[in-house]
Amino acid sequence: MTVVESARAAFERCGIFQSSPGPLVVAVSGGVDSMVLLSVAVDLLGSELVVAASFDHQLRAESAGDLAMVGVYAAKLGCRFESGRGDVAAAVAAGGGSVEQVARRMRYEWLADVARARGAAVVVVGHHADDQAETVLFNLLRGGGLAAAGGMAETSTVPGAEDVSLLRPLLSVRRDDLVAFAAVHGVPFCDDASNQSLDFTRNRIRHEALPLLSELMERDVVPALIRHAEIARADEAFLESLAERELERLRRDAPEDAVEGSLALMVVGLRELDLALRARVALRWLAACGVPDVSRRDVLAVDEVAMATDRPAKVNVKAGLCVRRRAGMLFIAPQKSGDRSC
Secondary structure, eight states: OOOHHHHHHHHHHHHTTSSSSOOOEEESSEEEHHHHHHHHHHHHHHHEEEEEEEEOOOOOOOOHHHHHHHHHHHHHHTTTTEEEEOOHHHHHTTTTOOOOHHHHHHHHHHHHHHHHTOOOSSSEEEHHHHHHHHHHHHHHHTTOOHHHHOOOOOOEEETTTTEEEEEEETTTTOOHHHHHHHHHOOOOOOGGGGOTTTTTTHHIIIIIIIIHHHHHSOOOOOHHHHHHHHHHHHHHHHHHHHHHHHHHEEEEOOOTTOOOOOOEEEHHHHHHHOOOHHHHHHHHHHHHHHOOOHHHHHHHHHHHHHHOOOSSSSESSOOOOOOOOEEEEEEEEEETTTBOOO
């Protein structure tokens, strides 16, 4: 499919043409992917329904010029333009996390604010097929499991803003096709020099790992990684639906000494499941009971308690909470002195 056809199909799957979500907020950095996306969105929806939103992280001397270029192009297209700025370096220095983490968090928080202010239900971003391949390979190397192997979903929610949808309509489009589209249709864009730096892991995957893998396999590996991600997402969705069903089947009222508002799990039924499904049920259960940042380590520690016939019968998790096994039930309770920590 062409760039426009791919974007139209994604808009249709998201229901943008069938519903009235208000204006569409297009996140525009000035790169070829987001600039082409802005052009295509205006072509498909009309300029009155598109808001170009550009956030300056203030990490490069050229960033102010990139933002100005986006503003000029948005005016040419006749769509509204929103700009924002954030001092990412200062936030990192204050202990907010890595540059990439802080920049992403600040950008998405601002995009969600723009969407709410404009009455938009959807933010669209320009991630493309080559980005997806990089993400999948990166996640595989980190051992992220099936969900991570699925890469980026076409539709999700803006991180930290469950009330705003996030759409990636170009995930099936190669970057070379976006560059060609820009050349044919006169779409301006800028190249971020930091994307060429080998100081960042993702850039090394893009410029070194993927070309080397393609050379070794004697073919372009990006389509194979994209196909792998599609299969992984379908399998992940199926397993998650099974886990949700099993959680509903196994949930019970918690005892009086459990954390208020939490649920218990029936141990016998849980033991009947394979580890892959038990782990997913445990993960969902812990999150539903208010345990934050549940890790694989937490899940396996809880599984050990569930599968044991004697000890351990309890294990600490996060936030001062503990998982206990008693009378054939798993439940969440406040930690006590001497509880084994996972």
